[in-house]
Amino acid sequence: MSNTFARRLLRWFDQHGRTDLPWQHPREAYRVWLSEVMLQQTQVATVVAYFERFVGALPTLRDLAAADEDTVLALWSGLGYYRRARFLHRAAQLCVAQHEGELPRELAALIALPGIGRSTAGAILAQAHGLRFPILDGNVKRVLTRYHGIHGDPGQAAVEKQLWLHAEAHTPSARVADYTQAIMDLGATVCVRSSPRCEACPLAADCVARRDDLTAQLPGRKATKKIPTRATVMLVLRDSHRRVLLERRGPQGVWSGLWSLPEATDPDGAWRLAQQHARIDDAQTLPPFTHVFSHYRLNIEPLLFDRATAQHGIADNPQLRWCSADELNALGLPAPVRTLLLQINDTH
DNA sequence: AAGCCGGGGCC
DNA sequence: GGCCCAGGCTT
Missing domain, CATH: 1.10.340.30 (Hypothetical protein; domain 2)
Incomplete structure (x- = not known):
């Protein structure tokens, strides 16, 4: 060979x-x-x-x-x-x-x-x-940009095209x-992002990045862009059986198709929305927290409406359901929502 | 070409 | 807090 x-x-x-x-x-x-x-x-x-x-x-x-x-x-x-x-x-x-x-x-x-x-x-x-x-995933991109000494963001079309040619040839x-x-394992365990273990690499003898001391510079990174912050109020409507009202999210946007908490843009809106779904007496403000996505950060203010009484007609809406703690396990929930509900169940 | 789409692990 | 990770789809 x-x-x-x-x-x-x-x-x-x-x-x-x-x-x-x-x-x-x-x-x-x-x-x-x-x-x-x-x-x-x-x-x-x-x-x-x-x-x-x-x-x-x-x-x-x-x-x-x-x-x-x-x-x-x-x-x-x-x-x-x-x-x-x-x-x-x-x-x-x-x-x-x-x-x-x-x-x-x-x-x-x-x-x-x-x-x-x-x-x-x-x-x-x-x-x-x-x-x-051939394949060309993140590991292979890292191995090949270093081995061949290819500069530039591997996500750029011109760079990626070059990498595909090398991947094919090898x-x-x-x-x-x-x-x-093997090439994925090498990228995952030896040719890692920071502090690669070149002494253990079978390709080190003719690796350009190794030869020219460029392993810290390659692969090139894309310019970092700062991400915006958004805010939302999440309604935790809980009835006397400790069931929580969940709403299925639409097909567009984040968490599409998942079951999540009803949301409002501010506390007033949260009250109005809560009253559409249930009869309630009081709300309890829970500690806000931040959830970070790759493209924005989300400030979440949870509002607990306890001992809520469901309005009639809710059960007929397939996008709404009152859920016990057990039922949550069988549904797709966003990670921060699952965490929030588990905490509320423990402490309130 | 740029934006969108989650969450966790690591430093 | 920044950055990365066995990417692909939509605009």
């Missing part, structure tokens, strides 16, 4: 690669796909428990396709980027309708499914089927599944 890059990487993988990840046993398409989607912008250590719970509840693609959306979102709750779960669900249903209940084995057909881009499609083909397709035709895992 003239491909010394892949050969060195595979030799390293045989000694130091990760072989105990749950989606490697068995390494089949549905599990690889699920892991890839969960791992989009979420770290391995966080994903493992979610993955095992998810495949425990929905072991096959057909199980996923047949599940209702609340079940899928509940299994996803806490992972974030909930659109990923909705795409996953829809893609599974498309596979049942169009591909005999299996993921297609063609790149274009995979990319045509919602939530699967070129890199995720490549990972599925390479890992599950041993087909020679991918071997044998042991593709192991190679794909």
